[in-house]
Amino acid sequence: MDYESLLQAGSMMGSGGLIVMDENACMVDMARFFLDFTRDESCGKCTPCRIGTKRMLEILDRITAGEGHEGDIDALLTLAHHIKSTSLCGLGQSAPNPVLSMLKQFRSEYEAHIHAKRCPAGVCQALLNFNIIPEKCRGCGLCARVCPTAAIKGKPKELYRIERQKCVKCGACLEKCPFGAVVRA
Numbered sequence: 080m081d082y083e084s085l086l087q088a089g090s091m092m093g094s095g096g097l098i099v100m101d102e103n104a105c106m107v108d109m110a111r112f113f114l115d116f117t118r119d120e121s122c123g124k125c126t127p128c129r130i131g132t133k134r135m136l137e138i139l140d141r142i143t144a145g146e147g148h149e150g151d152i153d154a155l156l157t158l159a160h161h162i163k164s165t166s167l168c169g170l171g172q173s174a175p176n177p178v179l180s181m182l183k184q185f186r187s188e189y190e191a192h193i194h195a196k197r198c199p200a201g202v203c204q205a206l207l208n209f210n211i212i213p214e215k216c217r218g219c220g221l222c223a224r225v226c227p228t229a230a231i232k233g234k235p236k237e238l239y240r241i242e243r244q245k246c247v248k249c250g251a252c253l254e255k256c257p258f259g260a261v262v263r264a
């Protein structure tokens with residue numbers, strides 16, 4: 080790994096960190112994380128970096144909250160190119176890079192968040208749904224006992240069900256079920 084090979088891969092040598100992620104990392108959430116950092120670090124001297132990173136972060140916040148809409152990806156791309164080409168120093172010039180490269184490699188994840196209101200990696204809390212697989216449920220009732228909002232209904236030895244309106248997506252049922260019958264989708 081050296082300066083030239085990273086440049087060839089469309090990346091750059093940073094301050095020494097390398098993060099390895101698997102399919103459990105959400106690419107929209109990761110882009111949001113990196114942009115939150117650069118937004119904080121911006122000294123504020125020039126407008127594209129100071130305001131542009133803020134606007135990009137607002138869009139990413141909306142997308143991960145399930146409120147993304149048509150045009151968000153185009154808006155991110157437009158903002159990213161303006162910020163890169165008009166910021167004064169390297170921080171602003173590289174701040175949109177995570178969004179640009181993630182959009183290039185994982186655009187379908189962004190589209191799933193915006194159009195299907197789904198987080199493929201199961202990370203974005205607002206987009207999660209918990210379901211019980213009927214074939215796996217043994218009716219033990221453990222999930223219903225740990226649910227903080229009484230969102231799970233059922234009778235012993237019969238199929239239990241989750242009432243979506245009451246579910247606060249805490250994940251306790253998934254952790255508790257001894258038969259792997261609760262899934263996050």
Ligand code: SF4
Nearest residue numbers: 123124125128168171
């Ligand atoms: S691009 Fe550099 S100089 Fe301009 S606001 Fe960002 S950190 Fe400050």
Ligand code: SF4
Nearest residue numbers: 216217219220222256
């Ligand atoms: S804990 Fe699992 S098996 Fe038991 S009732 Fe809940 S979903 Fe069904």
Ligand code: SF4
Nearest residue numbers: 226246247249250252
């Ligand atoms: S995720 Fe939490 S709130 Fe939702 S059904 Fe499971 S235990 Fe109840």
